[in-house]
Amino acid sequence: MENIYKPDPMEVLGVWQETGDVKRVRIRFRDPEKAKNFHFNVGQFGIYSVFGVGESVFNICCSNSHQTEYFEFCFRKVGRVTERMWDVEPGDTIGFRGPFGNSYPLKEWEGKDLVFVAGGIAMPPIRCVIQYCLENRDKYGKITIVYGARTVGDLVCKDELDEWAKYPNVDVLKTVDVAPADGVEWNGRVDFVPTVLKDSNVRGGNAVALVVGPPIMIKLSLPILSENGFSDDDIFTSLENRMKCGLGKCGRCNCGSVYVCKEGPVFTQAMIKNMPDDF
């Protein structure tokens, strides 16, 4: 019988330092058969391990268009596992279990305008779907990306933001909380994400919004979306909770009767309103 707790060894293909404490890692299966048959849906997550240290949970942060060749994740250096993950180099081996959880309903979103709202380290779970939608640009309406971080140095995927802005009918609104010091190049705004979202005049109706970020950013962004005509069924988020197994067994990621690892990580605002306040 298969061992559901045993990860697959993955070769690290590339490592990019995104900010002072965030890196993006590109990996592929060491087993060519596994690589050939690998499939994930955009929005799913994985559990990544530094053998001998531990495991951490991160979204797969790229679209699935190269899934049999590679996929990527981002992490912030914040604990025991990520301190060691920081040192991995191309050619090294890390572990991967997954893909787990549900995904963004990209089929249902076809023909609609898309609004992506992200703060700080929450760009990776949104980057995957932005990449997907840009690769399938014809299927979606206007795309508005509102992304902010504390400082210019904290923006993840900063260079990609400018690339995305070159696509037709795509608005990239980037902002930082703190004005950059003299000499730091910055062509975005200095404001909080909800303020920039308000000024963007996005309209609900034939549109969906995906909001991922710190709780305070989400809390202040939701009323703006509601006022602009987004129903609770049209607002999506990707939750995270501490997990060990990712398989619905270890018993810690639940909010009430909802297991984030199995029924999530993607939820609509309507679903979240039905969950107890166990966040």
Next chain:
Amino acid sequence: MSQIITLEQLKSALDEKLSQGCRVAAPVLDGEFASFKEITKADQGSYEPRVAMQNSIKEFFFPKHETLFTFVRQGQDVVLTDAPDFEVDQIVVGARPCDAAALPVLDPLFGWDYQDRFFQQRRAKTTVVSFACVKSDAHCFCTAVGGSPENTSGSDALLFDLGDGSFEVRVLTDKGKALFEGKTTDSDKTGQSCDAPTVDFEVDKIADWIRANFASPLWEKISLRCVGCGACAFVCPTCHCFDMVDEGSYNKGKKVKNWDSCQEAMFTLHASGHNPRGTQGKRQRQRLSHKFVTYPDKFKFYLCTGCGSCSRSCGQMFGVRPTLEALDKEGVKAGQ
């Protein structure tokens, strides 16, 4: 017509199984305390129905500490070796009906979508022989969650102590039949269990209250005496939450699955420092909600067999029954 087996015949049946390479676990006395342990001779066991046990039989299906795989680094590569399959036949004898009843409760969890072979292989290889209860104590409340002193759920055979050095054997499954076939003799004696423990609360009503009162201040109030030690989870036959930990060094080691408890503050602590269940009240709410709301929502069973081990083991005289009683009195019946 009933089937009976004498204590000596039971022991020789177990010795025969041991000699065939079977693993046997039975209640073993240590002073006044009894706990389920693996034995190497049937004589090491103590075969009488007991109310209080120091542990449950779950560790023979879901060990406290279990290796999932080992790894060794070879240059930049890492070579993984899977933990061996569980291939030994196992007999757990002397289980309380409330211990055995936990097994069918746990089956859907470990077989939900992803199959946990570690639990499932042990389950398939194990024969459970339970003793019908001859007494209950103030901690027992099996009747409140659908059990009884002679509950057959999860057992392969149920033995009734006849008080004369013999047991009436009621075979329940093929595994039970395989163990006892040819070992019993016909008799007209039948065993009897004790009266069912009484409770004056209804779990369904408390579950409804829990569902409707997530934000009640009662949770913090009733949890003031809980010190978060987690003993209740470790003695519980149904508590199954676990941690996964790397052991060894960076170059060579293993991944293990360890028992965990939702009563410990670290259980849900995020790397960011945020903790969704940062107080003992929230953690008790999780424990009770998981047992009486979440688990039935998901798997149709209460995650509790009413064995009372949690409150018997609690240094603060807390546990599921006292909590249910407090919620019933101060929540359900007070109409709060």
